[in-house]
Amino acid sequence: MKRALLFLPLVLAAVxxxxxxxxxxxxxxxxxxxxIDDPFPAFNLPSLQDPAKFLSQQDVKGKVSLVNVWAxxxxxxxxxxxxxxxxxxQYQVPVIGLNYKDDRxxxxxxxxxxxxxxxxxxxxxxxxxGLDLGVYGAPETxxxxxxxxxxxxxxxxxxxxxxxxxxxxxxxxxAQER
Amino acid sequence: xxKLTTTLFMLVSLLLGAAVSAEEGEDTIVFNTDEQRSQYxxxxxELRCPKCQNQNIADSNAPIAKDLRNEVHRLIxxxxxxxxxxxxxxxxxxxxxxxxxxxxxxxxxxxLGPAAIAxxxxxxxxxxxxxxxxxxxxxxxxxxxxxxSQLSNILSEDEx
Numbered sequence: 001m002k003r004a005l006l007f008l009p010l011v012l013a014a015v016x017x018x019x020x021x022x023x024x025x026x027x028x029x030x031x032x033x034x035x036i037d038d039p040f041p042a043f044n045l046p047s048l049q050d051p052a053k054f055l056s057q058q059d060v061k062g063k064v065s066l067v068n069v070w071a072x073x074x075x076x077x078x079x080x081x082x083x084x085x086x087x088x089x090q091y092q093v094p095v096i097g098l099n100y101k102d103d104r105x106x107x108x109x110x111x112x113x114x115x116x117x118x119x120x121x122x123x124x125x126x127x128x129x130g131l132d133l134g135v136y137g138a139p140e141t142x143x144x145x146x147x148x149x150x151x152x153x154x155x156x157x158x159x160x161x162x163x164x165x166x167x168x169x170x171x172x173x174x175a176q177e178r
Numbered sequence: 179x180x181k182l183t184t185t186l187f188m189l190v191s192l193l194l195g196a197a198v199s200a201e202e203g204e205d206t207i208v209f210n211t212d213e214q215r216s217q218y219x220x221x222x223x224e225l226r227c228p229k230c231q232n233q234n235i236a237d238s239n240a241p242i243a244k245d246l247r248n249e250v251h252r253l254i255x256x257x258x259x260x261x262x263x264x265x266x267x268x269x270x271x272x273x274x275x276x277x278x279x280x281x282x283x284x285x286x287x288x289x290l291g292p293a294a295i296a297x298x299x300x301x302x303x304x305x306x307x308x309x310x311x312x313x314x315x316x317x318x319x320x321x322x323x324x325x326x327s328q329l330s331n332i333l334s335e336d337e338x
Binding site for chain 1: 228229231241242245246249268269270271272274295298299302305306
């Protein structure tokens with residue numbers, strides 16, 4: 001028994017080793033969102049297409065939806081765009097756009113040229129909502145549940161693999177909640 | 179030759195441009211008091227830029243760092259103290275934005291871990307040292323009578 005105690009440092013070192021080794025595999029550029037399981041931040045911002053129409057927290061409730069942070073200055077957003085069209089059309093998941101620190105005219109033109117996958121677009125010109133949400137780049141995609149609670153964040157491009165292996169199972173899971 | 183002068187000219191104007199834009203930066207930020215300005219400097223050095231791994235928001239040129247500097251500035255003018263501003267950032271960007279995270283349920287291991295491991299090591303060293311000493315002092319009495327006579331025989335043989 002007492003002899004076993006001598007192995008404790010070895011066991012401890014092994015445990016620390018495993019934890020640190022696991023840490024090596026993590027991508028340090030992908031931060032955990034501090035907002036997970038918090039309600040979507042309150043906001044009052046105009047719609048991208050209709051400056052007179054104001055949108056709020058209430059508009060991101062009711063159905064499990066994706067909130068996609070995008071901008072015309074973001075090259076990866078262009079890569080991602082066709083896939084968002086596919087999700088909106090083929091899977092019937094509402095995709096809400098958060099047009100982040102962008103130029104209104106350029107953004108509107110982009111949607112005409114590349115087609116519009118979004119249910120509606122929040123025009124976050126100053127990036128204030130982005131900041132409240134903890135956005136640190138684009139594209140980012142959040143899953144918001146029926147109650148308007150942020151449940152998941154994906155940083156980077158949403159493509160077939162990401163949708164099939166991560167986002168779709170989660171969307172389906174949250175859709176079944178009451 | 180003409181090409182060279184054009185390149186040189188472009189290089190010089192580029193450098194000048196950079197110098198001018200650098201000057202436009204921090205000095206144009208308006209504060210009411212010197213205390214607020216030094217608060218701003220401390221906070222922007224303490225807060226870590228979420229986008230750029232290991233730069234504080236004062237040093238980083240990333241757009242997000244600029245936004246966070248603006249928020250710090252706004253919050254200072256609104257009269258928030260440093261703790262409130264750090265909390266504001268942590269609420270949005272998590273513990274990643276602070277180099278020294280707060281002591282709470284999710285960080286106690288980080289804060290106490292090294293001390294706990296050192297303490298455990300010390301305890302083990304003390305225990306094993308004590309055991310060794312006990313083993314040494316006990317050894318005399320563990321010999322049976324037969325062994326003792328054997329030992330004295332061997333020792334007396336040596337003396338011959």
